[in-house]
Amino acid sequence: MIEFDIPPFLIYFLGAALVPLLGKGKVRRIFLVALAVFGLVCLALIRPQTGWVLPIFSGLELTLLQADRLSLIMGYIFALAGGGAIIYGISTIKEAGQYVCGLLYLGSALGAVFAGDFFTLFIFCEIMSFSSLGLIWYERTKRSINAGMRYILYHIFAGCAILAGILIHYTSSGGSITVGPIEPGIGYFLLLLGIGVNAAFIPLHTWVPDAYPKATIGGTIFLSIFTTKTGIYMLARTFSGVEAVAYMGGVMCLYGVIFAILQNDVRKLLSYHIVSQLGYMVAGVGIAGVGMGVIGLDSAGTLVEKLAFDGAIAHLFNNLLFKTTLFMCMGAVIYRTGKNNLTDMGGLARKMPVTAITCVIAALSISGVIGFNGYVSKGMVIHAAELKEMHVLALALMLGSVGTLISFIKLTYFAFFSKNEEIEAKEAPLPMLVPMCVTAFLCIVIGLYPKLLYWILPFRDAAFHYHAFEFGHTLGTVELVLMTVFLFFMLGYFVPHEKITLDFDYLYRKAGRGFIWFCENPLAHFAIGVERGVLRIAGSFVSFSRNPLRGTRMMADMIGVAVLKPFVFVYNLVIQPVYRHYERDLEEVKMRPVEEPVESMSIGTGLLLVLLFFALYLIAMLVHGWLSP
Amino acid sequence: MNRKVQKGLLVMVACAVLVISAIFAFVIHTEYSELFKGFLYGAIGVGLFVITGKILSLIQREGKQDD
Numbered sequence: 001m002i003e004f005d006i007p008p009f010l011i012y013f014l015g016a017a018l019v020p021l022l023g024k025g026k027v028r029r030i031f032l033v034a035l036a037v038f039g040l041v042c043l044a045l046i047r048p049q050t051g052w053v054l055p056i057f058s059g060l061e062l063t064l065l066q067a068d069r070l071s072l073i074m075g076y077i078f079a080l081a082g083g084g085a086i087i088y089g090i091s092t093i094k095e096a097g098q099y100v101c102g103l104l105y106l107g108s109a110l111g112a113v114f115a116g117d118f119f120t121l122f123i124f125c126e127i128m129s130f131s132s133l134g135l136i137w138y139e140r141t142k143r144s145i146n147a148g149m150r151y152i153l154y155h156i157f158a159g160c161a162i163l164a165g166i167l168i169h170y171t172s173s174g175g176s177i178t179v180g181p182i183e184p185g186i187g188y189f190l191l192l193l194g195i196g197v198n199a200a201f202i203p204l205h206t207w208v209p210d211a212y213p214k215a216t217i218g219g220t221i222f223l224s225i226f227t228t229k230t231g232i233y234m235l236a237r238t239f240s241g242v243e244a245v246a247y248m249g250g251v252m253c254l255y256g257v258i259f260a261i262l263q264n265d266v267r268k269l270l271s272y273h274i275v276s277q278l279g280y281m282v283a284g285v286g287i288a289g290v291g292m293g294v295i296g297l298d299s300a301g302t303l304v305e306k307l308a309f310d311g312a313i314a315h316l317f318n319n320l321l322f323k324t325t326l327f328m329c330m331g332a333v334i335y336r337t338g339k340n341n342l343t344d345m346g347g348l349a350r351k352m353p354v355t356a357i358t359c360v361i362a363a364l365s366i367s368g369v370i371g372f373n374g375y376v377s378k379g380m381v382i383h384a385a386e387l388k389e390m391h392v393l394a395l396a397l398m399l400g401s402v403g404t405l406i407s408f409i410k411l412t413y414f415a416f417f418s419k420n421e422e423i424e425a426k427e428a429p430l431p432m433l434v435p436m437c438v439t440a441f442l443c444i445v446i447g448l449y450p451k452l453l454y455w456i457l458p459f460r461d462a463a464f465h466y467h468a469f470e471f472g473h474t475l476g477t478v479e480l481v482l483m484t485v486f487l488f489f490m491l492g493y494f495v496p497h498e499k500i501t502l503d504f505d506y507l508y509r510k511a512g513r514g515f516i517w518f519c520e521n522p523l524a525h526f527a528i529g530v531e532r533g534v535l536r537i538a539g540s541f542v543s544f545s546r547n548p549l550r551g552t553r554m555m556a557d558m559i560g561v562a563v564l565k566p567f568v569f570v571y572n573l574v575i576q577p578v579y580r581h582y583e584r585d586l587e588e589v590k591m592r593p594v595e596e597p598v599e600s601m602s603i604g605t606g607l608l609l610v611l612l613f614f615a616l617y618l619i620a621m622l623v624h625g626w627l628s629p
Numbered sequence: 630m631n632r633k634v635q636k637g638l639l640v641m642v643a644c645a646v647l648v649i650s651a652i653f654a655f656v657i658h659t660e661y662s663e664l665f666k667g668f669l670y671g672a673i674g675v676g677l678f679v680i681t682g683k684i685l686s687l688i689q690r691e692g693k694q695d696d
Contacts, residue, residue, distance in 0.1 A: 258681050262689070402674025472663050479667025480674075487675040491642075493682065499689040 004045035007052050007065045007114060008075060009124070011039050012082075012107030019103065020096040029090050029431075032099070036083030043079040043110075046072060050116060059175055062123075063116025066179075069458045070293065073313060074113040074233050076456065081225045081320045082106040084435035088328055089218035091429040092335055101134030102222045109226035113233050117177040118166040121234065125162065125198070128227060129155035135219030136211050144214040150505075151211040154204075155227075158197035165191030179237045180294040192239060198231030199282060201248055202255050205275045206505035209259070212274070213267035213340070217331040220267060224327045225320060228274055232281045232316055237293035239285065240309060246286025246385075250396035253279030257403030261410065261494060262501045264341045266330045269411060270323070273366065276400060277319045283397060284312025284381040287388055292458075304387045306462035311380030314453055314463070318365070318373040318446060321439045325362035328436040329355050332428035333415060339423075342411070342496035346420030352427050356416040358440040363408035365443040368401050370477055372447035376468045383466065383473075398480075405484045410494050646676050 015035045022028040052064035067075075085102065093099055104127060111124035129152065136148040168187030170177055182188050197204045212223050239245050256276025263269035285293075287308035289301030301309075332355045339345055349356040365372035368379070378401060385394040427433070446453050454463035488494060544551030601609075649672045652665075 258678065258685070261678055262682060262685060398670050399674045399677060402671055403678050406675065406678055472666075475664065476667035476670070479665070480671040481667075483668045483671025484675055487672065491638075491675070491679065493638075493679050499686075501685060502688045502690070 002045055003047050004042045005049060005051050005065065006042075007111065008039065008043055008046070008079070009064075009107040009111035009114070011035070011042055012103045012110065015039075016100045016103035016107065019099045022096075024094065024096070028096075032086050032090060035103075036086040039106075040076075040079045040083050043072075043075045046075065048072070053116075060119075060177070061117070062120045064111070064120060065114050066116030067114060069456075069460075070233070070236065070313065071113045073317060073456050073458065074229070075110055077317045077320045078106065078109055078113065078226065078229075081324045081439070082109075082222070084324055084328070084439055085218070085221040085225060088221055088331070088432050088435045090431040092216070092331070092432075093218040095138060098135065098138045098216060098219065101131045101138070102219070104131035105135065105222055105226055109230055112230050115179065118169070118179055119177055121179055122159070122162055122166060125230065126159050128230065129159065132223055132227060135222055136215040138219060139214060139216045141214070147211045147214040151207050154197055154207040158194040160194075161190045161197070162194030165189075165194060179234075181238055181240075181291050195231055195234045195238065196248075198227055199235050200228055200231070200252065200275045200278050201282075202251050202275075203504040205252070205256070206503055206508065208274055209268050209271040209503070210505055212271040213265055217335055220331060221324060221327050224270070224274060224323055228278055229316055229320065232278060232285065232312070235282065236285045236288075236309070236312065240288040240292040241290030241305070242286055244286070246283050246390065246393055249279045249281070249283025249286055250393045250400075251279070252276065252282055253400035254396050254403070255279075257400050257407065259501060259503060260407045261403060262499075263407075264343055264496045264498055266333070266340060266342060266345075266411065266415065267327070269342075269407060270326055270330060273326075273404065273407065274323065276404065277315070277323065277366065279400060280315045280378055280381050280397060281312045281319070283385065283393060284308045284310075284315065287381070287384050287390065287393075288312065303462050303465060304384055306459035307380055307466055308384035308388070310454075310457045310459050310463045310466075311377055311384055314380055314457055315374075315377035317453060318377045318443070321442050321446070322362040322365035322372075322374060325358055325436050325439040325443065326366065328432065328439070329359035329362065330415075332432045332436070333425070335432070336425040336428060337423060341498065342414040343498055345415045345423065346418035347416075347423050348420075348425055349416040351423070351425045352416075354433050354437065355428050356412075358433075358436045359416065360412055361440040361443055363412050365447065367405040367408050367481070368477065369405075369481055370447075370469075370474055371444070373443045373450075373453070375447060375477060376450040376453065379468055379473055379477075380463075380466055402480065402484050405481060406488055406494055409485060409488050410496065414496055642676065642679055645672070649673065649676065 012035070015031075018031070019028065022031055046067050048067050048069065050063060050066050054062045054064065056062055085106075086099075089099065089102065093102070108124045108127035108131060112121050112128065115121040115124060133148050133152050136144050136151060165182070165187045166177070168185065168190065169182045172183065172185065172187065182191060193204075197207075200208050208228065212220055215223055235245065253276050256272050256274070256279060260269050260272035260276060263272060285308075287305065289305035289309070292301055292305065292309050333345065333348060333352065334340055336352065337345065337348070361372070365374040368374045378397070382394050382397045385391075385397060428436075450468050451464070454460060454466075457463045540551075540554075543554070649669065652669070
């Protein structure tokens with residue numbers, strides 16, 4: 001049997017190098033389709049192995065290819081969805097530079113999931129961050145440039161946190177850099193923080209709904225695939241079995257869906273759903289056993305923990321299928337209509353029937369309707385939560401399903417089925433339709449025959465123990481869907497409107513502006529003061545070294561001035577003003593004529609004064625005892 | 630939507646939540662609880678999202694989606 005033992009990132013990096021040389025015509029299109037197919041075939045031929053170990057210096061080796069069941073399933077779905085994004089972009093992506101960014105992004109994501117050590121993983125994560133930035137900036141609008149800046153700030157922060165965590169782990173563990181769980185401490189916290197940014201933990205998630213809707217149409221497809229899923233992969237490798245992580249998943253699931261329901265911009269709605277769907281994966285990783293993500297997956301764990309881990313990875317796989325389809329469908333709608341908001345859409349089902357059908361299939365899949373792939377993987381995570389007696393988490397994930405269904409009824413109904421006679425559109429071009437049809441088809445295939453997915457999951461045996469179509473679960477899902485659809489149309493509450501819902505980024509921007517003001521004003525003044533002081537000290541040293549005698553005298557004088565300065569200050573502030581007052585008063589009195597009229601008093605006042613003096617005299621006599629016998 | 634309709638809608642939602650809670654309390658104590666779980670979760674979920682939508686409308690601003 002043929003085996004492929006070259007790190008798959010090299011295929012896409014080479015492709016990125018060749019794309020600018022192929023012009024913009026047919027040759028480039030054929031090359032891109034061939035690259036997408038070739039990459040997928042090569043991935044399918046990789047077997048579990050370790051290879052391509054590069055010694056950097058004594059004791060440090062970078063492992064560029066470490067394939068186990070977890071990295072292989074990640075590789076399959078990245079190559080499949082990435083290949084779809086490449087073909088989809090043929091109609092919309094004109095610039096070779098955008099393809100270079102997309103291919104570097106895809107290649108580095110594969111490099112990250114096949115990395116055998118933390119340093120290699122970090123390097124590929126950084127390449128991912130900067131190559132994906134290009135996909136946002138290629139939109140070339142002020143909004144996209146600003147959003148790109150915020151995006152890269154987030155990822156630089158995350159990169160710094162991850163690198164610091166890795167370095168602390170490297171030094172404290174005596175040089176171990178194998179990707180796996182790390183010991184609690186500052187390094188643990190920093191690594192979790194960095195991975196949390198990539199996995200869109202609340203409240204570190206705001207870069208997703210901020211940047212994704214502002215990228216190019218083709219760029220958004222690439223963006224929706226890699227960064228957050230690589231974050232989940234890293235989380236699975238290093239933080240599986242952490243209960244707090246599981247509950248963070250529940251929070252993400254509900255938070256994302258609540259904000260998704262309120263959105264009008266279709267790509268923003270889908271971006272909030274990325275956060276929500278990541279919640280299921282994060283929850284699954286948290287429910288799983290400690291150390292289940294260790295390379296080689298030889299760690300023991302209960303059946304429930306293995307099911308949770310499988311559920312997380314299965315949902316990642318399925319999510320990439322239906323979420324990519326949804327972004328592709330909405331990209332096609334924006335491409336054909338030029339409209340981003342649900343309030344401007346409607347009536348597109350007749351004009352774009354294939355797009356409408358694939359969008360409905362993806363919407364049913366993400367909502368977890370029976371017969372579609374989301375039903376299988378969501379069920380695995382929720383079932384694992386129930387079996388592990390994490391009932392609050394299971395409830396949050398279940399309610400998240402209801403919210404997902406509401407927002408996708410809203411999306412599909414108001415984009416495709418509501419009345420709008422004025423809208424003009426035609427069906428999306430073939431290169432857009434082919435990948436969305438393939439991914440939609442896979443959503444149905446896995447939904448109807450989930451064993452295809454079970455076969456490639458990390459813990460195959462545990463997955464085969466799960467019965468997706470168990471009567472109670474099936475009936476419950478049917479009821480939930482019916483009730484939600486009924487209430488959605490009966491209440492009529494979830495109609496889209498042109499309003500902005502403030503998220504955490506509002507606070508971050510406020511805080512950012514405050515920070516910039518602080519830097520520009522008090523901090524800058526302080527820096528100028530320090531600079532002047534340092535220059536003065538340096539100047540005095542120079543002067544002293546040129547003429548030490550003069551310098552010594554100057555120093556003595558300076559000490560004298562410093563000692564006497566407070567007295568001069570007091571003199572100037574108090575003594576001198578008082579002295580001047582008396583001086584002025586004296587001058588004024590001197591100027592008066594001697595024969596100036598004297599003020600006369602009345603007889604009564606004079607008598608009163610005489611009596612007063614007499615009384616004082618008597619008191620004085622009494623005190624001295626003259627009147628006493 | 631005018632104020633009267635909004636008030637009416639709110640009253641309806643409140644009544645629906647009460648009725649659903651009562652049914653929920655009744656059903657979870659019966660042997661058929663498993664058979665109705667989906668309806669209950671659906672109703673509770675929709676109610677939850679309506680209420681959170683109302684609460685979040687307090688921090689919504691008029692205008693188009695932008696920076």
